[in-house]
Amino acid sequence: MPELSPEEVYDLDRAHVFHSWSAQQKISPMVIADAEGSWVTTGEGRRLLDFTSQLVFTNLGHKHPRIVEAIQRQAVELCTAAPATAVESRAVAAALIAGKAPDGMQHVFFTNGGADANEHAIRMARLHTGRHKVLSRYRSYHGGTHLAVNVTGDPRRFASDDATAGTVHFLGPFLYRSAFHATSEAEECERALAHLQQVIELEGAATIAAIVLESIPGTAGIMVPPPGYLRGVRELCDRYGIVLVLDEVMAGFGRAGRWFAYELDAADGGWRPDLITFAKGVNSGYVPLGGVVISRAIYDTFAERPYPGGLTYSGHPLACAAAVATIRAMDEEGSVANAERLGREVFGPGLAQIAERHDVVGEVRGVGAFWALELVSDPATREPLAPTGGTSPQMAAVVEACKAEGLLPFANSGRIHVVPPINISDDDARLGLDMLDRALEKSAG
Known part of the structure; x- marks a missing residue:
């Protein structure tokens, strides 16, 4: 009581x-x-x-009884362990998450939530490319920590935006309030991609480390991108050597009717992002957990060179046990x-x-x-x-x-x-x- x-x-x-x-x-x-x-x-x-x-x-x-029971069992068996160790719930959670990710994305860096997942994804992209600038869309939200809130494209950014975070914003597709005077989804897609290409070129492609996008913007309005848009962003990233970070913190783990929402524009599996950030639905939020799913190319950057980042509670056993139970329940149910x-x-x-x-x-x-x-x-x-x-x-x-x-x-x-x-x-x-x-x-x- x-x-x-x-x-x-x-x-x-x-x-x-x-x-x-x-x-x-x-x-x-x-x-x-x-x-x-x-x-x-x-x-x-x-x-x-x-x-x-x-x-x-x-x-x-x-x-959910399976998640509650998993947390209780983990608390009795091994309540916590430092992130440098190997523990069962962390290893199994990473394997299950990687199993839902595209081929070639087999490693997971765990964080405490979505904001620090985006922070670390951007840090990885900057170190991988040797560039600093980050592009993200207006009408977006990527977290409340300093870099993540500056990458954010809505008014929650304003109080912390001192123009020193290395971030640039662009307009994404939103036909209902089109900035491109489009009359159809196809026009909106084409014109939004042309706008993004222009921003890349005018900002200097060689200065841009990453484009960070919510696969479907969440708190900014749940604007499902028109068919071909995310694929088009992938093509621009390939053309200019830019890392594509897809923020699946809100849209991922079933919310959009797919394990990851970007799959709505990748039905044939013909393309993939370089980094995927996640949190929230990965364990239904029962214990704080987030992370970054990492492509082979970016993993290789840190195969022999230390990645200069970490968190005390990275891959916390209780949070990972909840993720294991959540993913298995989602599969079986x-x-x-x-x-x-x-x-x-x-x-x-x-x-x-x-x-x-x-x-x-x-x-x-x-x-x-x-x-x-x-x-x-x-x-x-x-x-x-x-x-x-x-x-x-x-x-x-x-x-x-x-x-x-x-x-x-x-x-x-x-x-x-x-x-x-x-x-x-x-x-x-x-x-x-x-x-x-x-x-x-x-x-x-």
């Missing part, structure tokens, strides 16, 4: 916990007392359907295929119907269990319901209406993201869509 009442938990939190991305005196954090499957229970005893997967990481939901089916049969059609009923929904986009509703105040001008990186009374009303219906929503700027666990039941998925539908109706005024 809990030792503290929900009121005591809240008071202790406000007295001592410094919350991220927040003005400390302007927040009132929800007390979560319990969670199971796709549901969380608040301190007041209310059950909310979790359409957030928290920060899009509980891919197998809360209290068909979770990745289920996410693809959910997108095709439940979320895609259901959200399209919601869009038809509500003028506030400007666009629905996504795949698998990874969707966004672009909310607008004017369908004709596509004026967003809230500014990028901000909120509005109208957006706050949508969020509050969702909670009143019993739905825990993921809101960012002028969007609602539909990102529940990838093993959510069809009944719960449809229930959540019904809740969202009613919330949009009630908040319309």
Whole structure:
């Protein structure tokens, strides 16, 4: 039983916990007392359907018995060990992750999360190429540490952007708000690639170590790249000797209906990135874990030359045991295929119907269990319901209406993201869509 009442938990939190991305005196954090499957229970005893997967990481939901049991067993057998040692859970986790990666990517460097995975991927790329500059797209998020947040392409970067991190941003494809005046996905793809090539040439290809891309941008809006875009970026990287880093921290491990989301543009297996970063869904976030999957060429750079980087908790046995259990459960339970089916049969059609009923929904986009509703105040001008990186009374009303219906929503700027666990039941998925539908109706005024 809990030792503290929900009121005591809240008071202790406000007295001592410094919350991220927040003005400390302007927040009132929800007390979560319990969670199971796709549901969380608040301190007041209310059950909310979790359409957030928290920060899009509980891919197998809360209290998955196989993951919980694996953590308990590992804690009894070997709770922790330094990263320079070889331990079973770390070795097996690396082998399982490499087994989901493309041919030729057989080594894994473990980190504590997605931000430091991206930091280390960039460090590897810089040392491998002898170059310093890094390109990444606007409307992206790569983490909150200094380099990762500077690579980020949204307003969360601004306060830390002192123009010394060696980062340059470019525009990626986003047809709904096209910067290229495109009228089709094919035009958007072609013009976005031409723009990127121009940026590379004007920045000086010989100065660029890496291009870092989310395979599908996550918190920036879940904009699935048009067919051929990622392949086109790969071709530009090959042409100019640039390392391609694909950030799969949010989109990977089943979220997009594939083990890695880039596979949506690599169905024939004809190309691969140089580095893949991951975290979140690799173990459903039960214990912090991230990492970098490394190509043979970059591995060879450090075969005889030390890699100058590491972390105290790299490949922590508890986190790796959770990853082993998660990946095996996803395999045996068909979770990745289920996410693809959910997108095709439940979320895609259901959200399209919601869009038809509500003028506030400007666009629905996504795949698998990874969707966004672009909310607008004017369908004709596509004026967003809230500014990028901000909120509005109208957006706050949508969020509050969702909670009143019993739905825990993921809101960012002028969007609602539909990102529940990838093993959510069809009944719960449809229930959540019904809740969202009613919330949009009630908040319309």
